[in-house]
Amino acid sequence: MSSRRSRSRQSGGSAAITDEQIIDLISKLQALLPEIRDRRVDRVSASRVLQETCNHIRSLHREVDDLSERLSQLLSTSDTAQAAIIRSLLM
Amino acid sequence: MPNIRTIKTTQEAKTTTFSSYSSSFPMQPMHLSAETPTSLKTMFALRFLRAYSKINRYKSPSCLSSSSSSSSIVRRCKRIKLAAYASMARAVGPKRAWSRALLHKVLHRTRLHQSVTRPKVSGAGNGVAGGAINRTDKLRRLVPGGERMDFCSLLGETANYIQCLTAQVHVMEGIADSLPPQAWF
Numbered sequence: 001m002s003s004r005r006s007r008s009r010q011s012g013g014s015a016a017i018t019d020e021q022i023i024d025l026i027s028k029l030q031a032l033l034p035e036i037r038d039r040r041v042d043r044v045s046a047s048r049v050l051q052e053t054c055n056h057i058r059s060l061h062r063e064v065d066d067l068s069e070r071l072s073q074l075l076s077t078s079d080t081a082q083a084a085i086i087r088s089l090l091m
Numbered sequence: 092m093p094n095i096r097t098i099k100t101t102q103e104a105k106t107t108t109f110s111s112y113s114s115s116f117p118m119q120p121m122h123l124s125a126e127t128p129t130s131l132k133t134m135f136a137l138r139f140l141r142a143y144s145k146i147n148r149y150k151s152p153s154c155l156s157s158s159s160s161s162s163s164i165v166r167r168c169k170r171i172k173l174a175a176y177a178s179m180a181r182a183v184g185p186k187r188a189w190s191r192a193l194l195h196k197v198l199h200r201t202r203l204h205q206s207v208t209r210p211k212v213s214g215a216g217n218g219v220a221g222g223a224i225n226r227t228d229k230l231r232r233l234v235p236g237g238e239r240m241d242f243c244s245l246l247g248e249t250a251n252y253i254q255c256l257t258a259q260v261h262v263m264e265g266i267a268d269s270l271p272p273q274a275w276f
Binding site: 017021022025026028029032033046047050051053054056057058060061063064065067068069070071072073074075085086 | 140143144146147164165167168169170171172175176204222223226227229230233234241242243246247249250252253254256257259260263264266267269270271
């Protein structure tokens with residue numbers, strides 16, 4: 001894992017990327033973050049957007065974890081009823 | 092269009108929900124409708140439900156007696172989680188770097204998300220630029236395949252990954268809320 005990480009250091013390289021492109025990408029990202037979505041774009045630093053992005057992805061991962069647990073518990077009883085419902089959802 | 096989550100759990104309500112469930116899926120209200128095509132949500136839902144019903148069938152014949160034991164629930168939970176991420180990656184297809192990386196991770200049984208607790212990189216964190224680099228590194232570890240992306244692709248892929256993860260959560264919630272409630276452990 002550590003060898004792979006050292007390879008990742010070559011980021012931010014290619015010279016063709018303009019500041020506008022980065023600002024555009026950052027503001028697109030900001031629009032997806034419930035915590036800072038409604039703030040004015042120029043009021044939020046890029047570093048804050050990156051921070052909130054990490055937090056948001058982590059919380060989405062946690063939600064998937066929780067939902068997987070919930071779904072696995074839902075499967076644990078009354079198999080036939082569950083199977084019928086899942087089939088009907090698949091129709 | 093009624094939201095699936097608001098529907099009462101009476102038997103009558105259930106039967107009507109289930110018959111209209113699949114047809115109502117594409118018209119679900121979404122704040123991401125512009126960026127997340129509805130067909131993606133439906134495709135993920137279909138793939139995931141198929142995998143979910145397979146997990147259901149797989150455990151019923153042989154290990155019926157132990158199916159509610161905590162270890163089998165943990166195992167099933169892992170399989171469901173893997174199925175969810177694999178279904179999402181397959182629904183998105185190979186056009187996205189994150190979905191290719193995610194599918195590779197699922198197929199090779201690599202850890203989906205790297206552990207968050209890591210020793211700090213020395214030298215990073217001095218000043219604003221250091222902080223930003225540190226955060227970019229964190230983001231790289233959270234987005235599948237992020238370690239090998241340049242900064243611009245990382246931002247673009249992250250936006251798409253968040254949209255798809257959100258759709259994944261919505262679909263899983265919809266399914267969990269449609270199933271009859273069970274005794275909690």
